[in-house]
Amino acid sequence: GPSGLAAAFRLVEAGRSGRPVEVTVFEASERPGGSIGTDEREGFRVERGADGFITDKPALIDLARRLGITSRLLRTEPTSQGALVVRDGALHPIPTGFSMMAPTRVRAFLASPLLSPLGRLRALAESALPRGPARDDESLASFVRRRFGHETLARLAQPLVGGIYGADPELLSLRSTMPRFLEAEQRSRSVMLGLRRQARAASKAAAGQASAGKAASQASAGPASAAAGRPGDASGREASGARYSLFASFDHGMQVLIDALVAALPPGVLRLASPVRSLAPDGDGALVTTAAGTDRFDRVIVALPAARTARLVEAFDPLLAQRLVRIVHGSCATVNLAFTRRQALPSVYGLVIPSAERRPSVAMTFASRKWAGRAPADGDLLRVFLGERLAEDATDERLVTLARDELRSLLGVRDEPRFAVVHRYLSAMPQYHVGHHERAAAIEARASAHPWLALAGNALHGVGLPDAVRSGERAAERALDAGSAPAAARPAPALLPVSK
Structure with missing residues (x-):
């Protein structure tokens, strides 16, 4: 997957800079990339996994720069904006300025029909609440209920956060998933006031960076950059729910990243179909x-889901294995439906569905409206996300039928799709339950007892692609540091990312 490939590339970079490193990557499947990849079919580009990434975490943007693929970065389409939420079968926009679980613009929030009048007033009363008691951690649901009330949790926070983590907010750790909200309360008493202060500080920092960049550009004797700024810089579109203006992808899909990483590895490094x-x-x-x-290796990087890592280490460290299996992983499925005729859709990137609606789908993405080049000019590519139980139990035919029923019911899409593609992610989505930071620290402390071992992946410190990339790079750096010794004292270290 991306963590293992990022680790391997970082080690190859170290070798190019003069450090004696030999790298081998074992990949269980016949194709690299794990759940990340793009399939091209009849003019459509269908993502296997994540269709993009957030750019306010710099690891993936920096990796793209080092791979020489920044010219292929793509922003979300400006002709669409934001997302919708389902309430009683009807579609409503996320209130302007609503940030995952907290309103920041009073008038827009008061005008939203997603909550009852009392529910809206209860949420806005948060600005007058005292700071909560100091806690090391609490569930996301507990936090939203005590700060904003049950309606905000059920109708906005649950579907928005569930769309990222695929988990029950009653179990999710606030500290490990949404720490900026906890920080806002601790520093500013009110989350709403704290978010406004964070936004002002971010705007000032961005303005300072822009001024510095402009001055540097004017002072440079070289040719002007063709880029108008990195993907995700200010676009004038105010965030609602997910911060779509901060998202990026690649012109031919996320496969561009995987192909660039594989191409950057020397011949013979990557061994496919080698579990x-x-x-x-x-x-x-x-x-x-x-x-x-x-084979014997001086250092090993394991870039696998926690349960699979546990099976590998159990024979020599049962305690580490026990700690790893406590990281719960969830499942979901997606159905990609390709239409040869442009559909009558709202001008948004997609929609989320609260669990209170009791529907089989949890979210939809209008892939061809979100990213350029995902469908022919006269077609559309839509993606329906289905929940854990269906992902694990239902047949592909049943999933396609449910996805089409949901498109018909919620969006009025009645056309026969040109084709449909089902992807399942079984026990593949780490869910950071309350106390996750303590579990992660315990796992890393135990793993450190084996200086030759480093762990990578999204099970410990972030589920997004930039987190996965940074995890792999940090594991590579730990492996390099662990191998540091006077040149005459040891042979050239060989380091190994073990992937799926």
Whole structure:
């Protein structure tokens, strides 16, 4: 996946800078990228997994720069804006300025029919509430209820946060998923006031960076950049729910990133269809066994879901395995439907569906309205997200039928799709339950007892693609640091990202 490939590329970079590094990547499947990838079919580009990434975390943008693919970055389409929420089967826009779980613009929030009049007043009363008691962590649901009330939780926060984590907010850790809201309360007493202060500080910082960039550009003797700024800089569109102006993708889909990472690896580094059967300590290194045999490595990076990592380490560290399996992973499914005729859709990027609606779908993305080049000019590509139970139990045919029923019921889409593609993500979505930061710290502390071992992936410190990339790069840096020694004292280290 992206974590393992990012780790491998970081190690290759270290080798190019003069450090003696040999790298081998074992990938269980016949294609690299894990859940990330793009399939091209009949003029449509269908994503296997995430269709983009947020740019306020710089790791992936920086990786794209080092890979030489920044010219292929793509912003969300300006002809659409924001998202809708379903209430009693009807579609309503997320109130302007609503930030995941908190309103920031009073008039827009008061005008929204998503909450009852009492529900809206209860939410806005947050600005007058005292600061809550100091807590190390609490569930996201508990936090939203005590600050903004039950309606805000059920009708806005749950579908928006659920769309990111695919998890029950009653279980999700606020500290590990949405720490800026906890920080806003702790620093400013009111979350709403704290978010406004954070926004003002961010605007000042962005203005300062823009001024510095303009001065540097004027002072430069080189040619002017063709880019008008990195994807995700200010666009004049105010955030509602997810901050869509901060999202980016690539012109031919997320496959561009995977292809660039694979192309950057030397020949022979990536071994496909090579699942790792066992991992065992061997002195200050480790033995890695696949169907092709056993190899010894000085350092090993494991970039797998927590449960799979647990199975690899259980034989030599049962306690580490026990801690890893406590990281719960959820499931979901997507159905991509390609239409040869342009559909009559709202001018938004998609919609989210509260669990209170009791529908089979949890969200929809209008992929061809969100990103350029995802469908022929006269067509549309829509993506329907279905919940965990259906992902695990229903047939592909049943999932397609449900997706079409949902499109018909909510959006009036009655056309026969040209084709439909189902993807399932079974036990693939880490869910950061209350106390996750303590579990993650305990896992890392235990793993540090094995200097040859480093862990990467999205199970510990963030579920997004930039988090996954940074996790892989940090694991590579730890492996390099652990291998540091006088040149005469040890042979050139060989480092291994073990992927799926």
